Amino acid sequence: MKSGGSLSIWFFIGVSLLVNGTLIFATGIYEIVSPPANRVVLYGLHANIWWGGVLLVLGALYCWRFSPARERKRLAENS
């Protein structure tokens, strides 16, 4: 689904997941280096690292797959 120009809704979603995933992943790494005083339940599972990583990878995939350049190329091929 295209928007005003060549940006797909899925590209916006990719950007959101990529940025959030990066921030959460980086926070998880920082917590390993500098453990917090008040820890959440199941802190030892380091959910922010693997969940942030999942979001980061998913976001990167969406950004690549639906990037404006690829979309323009695909549209040109179809037209």
Place this chain on the structure above:
Amino acid sequence: MAASTLVRLSPVDLVIIVLYFALVLAIGVYLKERANTGEDFFMAGREMTAWVAGLAFLSANLGSLELMGWAGNAYKYGILAAHWYWIGAIPAMLFLALVMIPFYHICKTHSVPGYLKLRYGEPSRALSAISFGFMTVLMSGINMYAMAVVMRVVLGWDIHFSIWVSSITVAIYVALGGLRSAIFNEVLQFFLIWAGALLIPILGLVEAGGWSGLQAKILHNLTELNVPNPGAYTHMWSTLGDFGNNPMGINWVGIVFGLGAVISMGYWTTDFLVVQRILSAKDLRSAKLAPIIGAAFKMMVPFIVILPGLLGLALLRDPHTGSLLRLVPGDLAWSDAGRAQGLHGYDEVLPLMLARYCGPGLLGLGVTALIAGFMSGMAGNVSAFATVWTYDIYGALINKNASDESKVKMGRWCTLLGVVVSIGTAYLVMHAQSIMDYVQALFSFFIAPLFGTVLIGMLWKRATPAGGFLGLLAGTMSSVGMYTWVKLDPGAVKYVALSMQAQDQAQNMFRALWCGLICAAVTILVSLVTKPKPDAELTGLVYGLTTIPHEEHASIFHRPLFWGAVVALGFVILNVIFW
């Protein structure tokens, strides 16, 4: 900021929340250039794919208190709350996709009241449009207030700050980009809701020791608290043989016929808030697939809503005493006395679980999920309101010769007006909370009869304009009558809901069932003695007079019927597993 809040946000959490607001506004600004005609602004150009329309259809329903409210209901009523996601949604969504969508799509209506105009005439449209328009913005305001209260309790945010910031953001992006902007943001919000909420059930099940461990802990905790029939909290059907066997005070008749056959059918097939997303689909196949895609994801929503409520029952303990934490009704918990005692309301169970597992970053994403839920619901309300007001009230009753350009202008102003009325309602409720109950009841009065009127109109060509209008009116008035009767004489609940043990939800189910039947009976009887419309005027609107494109040429994997059957099978399996 309040002195004591449920969660404390770190700088990275605030960055995530601020980035979310920036992105939704950027989408609205970016799409402004594609909202210049009525079709663009109100119908998103009718060019949405099945996936976009389907996810927006579901996301618009994940409104302000959908996440927290139903997690709270799961804590209060147990797994019975999942009925609102399965039998209370899936059959209706599949029915919409496979039976009703062809008529909505082929007649190219802009709205559900617009369909009533084509099928029955102006009086039915006017009754439906006026009731829907006003109830939608009132409900939006009530949800806004309820959300702001929870944000104050959970995050310590000022109630005025929550109301104004979130509603102004929604007003900007919907007024700029119209339905397309609302839909794009709803899809984004759908992803953020899952990204922010999915971790809670995953970590909760790890802590509880899986589903069997969760069941055992709930049974143990509720037995310790002397709750009668604690097994009913983890079984969906086995305790519905009798009103007194389950915490909701309902039996299977109310769930199957009241919820499954009337209320959910009314909501998912005729509430324009959700149907508008489907009308934006680019072709009939996409329009039929969209509710099926929505249904597939709807079946999974209990994982992020109901399961956290059940996990709260199993795992939450007072951090100071170590004893079981017992949540209480919100009005008690959020009163001055309740807050002084440190009580927590049912609707706080999801934020409590969020705070339990989510550290910096994840907490920001979780709070973003809650805000996204609120904003997607509100955007759905105001975009639907703007369409119904512009086409079915302004264009039909006030300025019949309005140009397309003036309709778009009116739509933008209506979006802002809808937000302003919502904010006004929120402040009204703030000063007189009993209004909340009455408006919620008022909204429910119109849902069940509207379904009866639309369905009979689609499937029976003999239904007449007089029958449709009087059936809708009789159904609505009978619902109002039953509600008033029970308010004046609480003993009447044994007639309306068949049992004195019926709780509020059970009463709603039975009231919907009776008024739906009354609507159908009046529509049929009046139609039999009044003059029907000629067949030529019903082409494209009624079964038997509408040519519905066949799908024989499409492969089985491209047919909506096949995917509808797959979702139906999943629905049956889930109900059997959690019987």
